[in-house]
Amino acid sequence: MDYFQDYLPGTTCFGCGSHNEHGLQIKSYWDGEIAKCIWQPQPYHEGWAQLTCGGVIATIVDCHCIGAAMATACRNEHRALDSEPKYLFATGSINIRFLKPASVKESLELHARVINIKNEKKYTLNCDVLVNQEKVADAQVIALLVYRSDRPEEAAPGFRP
Amino acid sequence: MDYFQDYLPGTTCFGCGSHNEHGLQIKSYWDGEIAKCIWQPQPYHEGWAQLTCGGVIATIVDCHCIGAAMATACRNEHRALDSEPKYLFATGSINIRFLKPASVKESLELHARVINIKNEKKYTLNCDVLVNQEKVADAQVIALLVYRSDRPEEAAPGFRP
Numbered sequence: 460m461d462y463f464q465d466y467l468p469g470t471t472c473f474g475c476g477s478h479n480e481h482g483l484q485i486k487s488y489w490d491g492e493i494a495k496c497i498w499q500p501q502p503y504h505e506g507w508a509q510l511t512c513g514g515v516i517a518t519i520v521d522c523h524c525i526g527a528a529m530a531t532a533c534r535n536e537h538r539a540l541d542s543e544p545k546y547l548f549a550t551g552s553i554n555i556r557f558l559k560p561a562s563v564k565e566s567l568e569l570h571a572r573v574i575n576i577k578n579e580k581k582y583t584l585n586c587d588v589l590v591n592q593e594k595v596a597d598a599q600v601i602a603l604l605v606y607r608s609d610r611p612e613e614a615a616p617g618f619r620p
Numbered sequence: 621m622d623y624f625q626d627y628l629p630g631t632t633c634f635g636c637g638s639h640n641e642h643g644l645q646i647k648s649y650w651d652g653e654i655a656k657c658i659w660q661p662q663p664y665h666e667g668w669a670q671l672t673c674g675g676v677i678a679t680i681v682d683c684h685c686i687g688a689a690m691a692t693a694c695r696n697e698h699r700a701l702d703s704e705p706k707y708l709f710a711t712g713s714i715n716i717r718f719l720k721p722a723s724v725k726e727s728l729e730l731h732a733r734v735i736n737i738k739n740e741k742k743y744t745l746n747c748d749v750l751v752n753q754e755k756v757a758d759a760q761v762i763a764l765l766v767y768r769s770d771r772p773e774e775a776a777p778g779f780r781p
Binding site: 469471472473474479480481482501503504505506507508510512513514515517518519520521522547549550551552553554555556557559560616617618619620 | 632640642643662664665666673674679681682683708714716717718779780781
């Protein structure tokens with residue numbers, strides 16, 4: 460499987476870094492037009508007893524959407540995830556609603572898609588969070604293109620690969 | 621110091637459980653009318669290189685606001701944090717904006733307050749996130765009273781201490 464996170468310009472992120480042994484290590488991929496991610500919480504990811512912590516859900520939604528923005532940018536430019544230039548997105552905002560409690564024993568399935576792109580830099584994504592096909596949360600995430608490897612001089616202050 | 625988390629009906633939450641050795645273990649307290657929390661990220665809490673992960677910031681904001689809602693409820697009822705009944709809040713929504721990148725080496729300071737209470741159960745909180753007195757993020761969190769120990773029969777489905 461071709462995971463978005465294998466092509467991000469960084470591997471240590473708490474939410475999605477494949478080399479962060481303390482992190483959540485989510486894996487995102489295309490299923491048709493939908494960016495998907497399936498993630499199994501550990502018992503220590505609970506909030507209240509037996510329920511997955513809302514902040515942990517927000518974290519995987521955030522990182523999944525950042526990966527989905529990068530993958531969408533590559534798709535829109537008809538190029539592979541490993542091609543140049545490399546794009547780095549950062550989160551502008553997360554607006555997440557928790558609709559039902561989610562058992563920490565159940566895996567979460569995330570479905571995201573870009574619904575708008577403004578000025579080539581501001582991506583708006585919708586993301587649903589499902590447990591056993593039932594929606595437990597939904598979110599809107601703004602992902603901002605803060606760095607691109609072919610125009611490093613335009614990088615937003617503080618961001619680099 | 622009297623920390624809100626020492627009086628929550630649960631100690632294993634990933635964000636604020638004092639007994640979760642994998643967790644973030646935030647500590648919240650009153651400073652006058654403001655609920656405050658100071659938290660130092662570890663290097664593995666980064667997102668992009670050297671910057672604190674947005675999802676981790678959302679997690680501490682979430683848990684801090686849940687603690688602040690509980691503490692505000694006790695204050696409004698003129699009773700101590702260790703008194704009965706025990707209240708359990710859950711997150712209805714988080715709306716967080718990231719305004720500036722935050723160095724993972726810097727501690728984060730959270731300032732929260734309840735700005736509205738509807739039907740005794742729906743608390744709206746504002747929370748600012750500061751680094752060296754500069755605002756790096758702000759959020760609005762809805763905290764819902766889902767369980768109270770004197771009326772367990774009214775608990776929202778799935779929630780218990």
